[in-house]
Amino acid sequence: MWLSLLPWGFVLLGLLPLWLFPRQESIYPGMVFLVAALILASAASLYARAPLGPQVRLFWVLGLGVMSSVVAVAASRDLAQVPEDMAVMAAVASLLGACMFLLGLFFLLRREVPGLPTPRQMGFHHHDGVMPYAALQALAPSLESLSAVRPVTLLLLHTRSDQPGAELLQYLRQPDMVFQLKPGQFLIALQGSDLEGAQIVFRRIRQNLVIRAYGVLPLQGMSLQQALVQLQGELEHFYLTQH
Known part of the structure; x- marks a missing residue:
């Protein structure tokens, strides 16, 4: 509660000169x-x-609150006869507000990893935990942002066309996500797993399900669409070398 009231205190502080100096x-x-x-x-x-x-x-x-105080000082300067020294102080405070906002962004990107929104929050209804390709497109920006601070590895599987995607879930951890790109083709987004972890997951799946081809790729440093193109190329290369 006190945090939501703090910005209004900053505004009142910036408007204080209206009561201390003659009006314009x-x-x-x-x-x-x-x-x-x-x-x-x-x-x-x-x-x-x-x-x-x-x-x-x-x-x-704090950053936005300080900035609101700076703008309030600008309002006071035009509404009252405020000394120039106060405008200089407002300029210094604006730098402080910008630094506060950047510090919050630092913690967001490096310390506090943003969680992915659930498909239900985004308006998607999945069947047995397997999401459609449209959900993958909607989650692409979140996955790309997450990959900047935590390993995200993509595992593309080509199975038999009638393979139920729900069977894949029992070999994955809770945060991992499964998307069905088309019948028999699934993309698994492994959160917090590097290439070695993805190989362990793949071996566990291959021991229990029929896998015709697969591709694995870390998402970091590229867009999801680029990663999908590269993974699809790996599958095509596999089939070309087999025939």
Whole structure:
């Protein structure tokens, strides 16, 4: 609760000169800056309730809160006869707010790994835990972001055309995801597994299911679409060398 109220305290702090110095005759553009400060404070207050890690929430609320205070000082400067020294202090505070926001971004990317949204949250209904290709396209940005901070390895399997995808789930861990690209072709996104871990998963699957061909590739450093093209090329190369 206190975190959501903090930005409004910053706005009041920036508007304090209105009570300390004589008013200006003109209210433009001061009122525009005042509205902007209120919008920034509202955004910061909403960030306090966002589904983020505690450190990211704290620094983003502080960053936006300080920026709302800076804009409020700009409003006070145009609405009252504020000394120039106060404008200099506001400029320094704007740098502090930007640093706070960047620090929150640092924790988001390096310390607090963002979780993937569930298919239900994105409006997809999956059958027995296996998701369609449309869900893979929707989750592509999240998978690519996740691969920047945690290993994400893609395992493309070509099985028999009537292979139920649900049978693959029993050989995977809870965060791993299975997508059916077409009948008999499945893409498994292994979260937190490198190439060695993916080979272990593949051996476990091959011991129990018929696998005609497979490809494995880390997602890091490329887009999901590029990874799919490379994996499909590996399957085609396998079939060409077999015939």
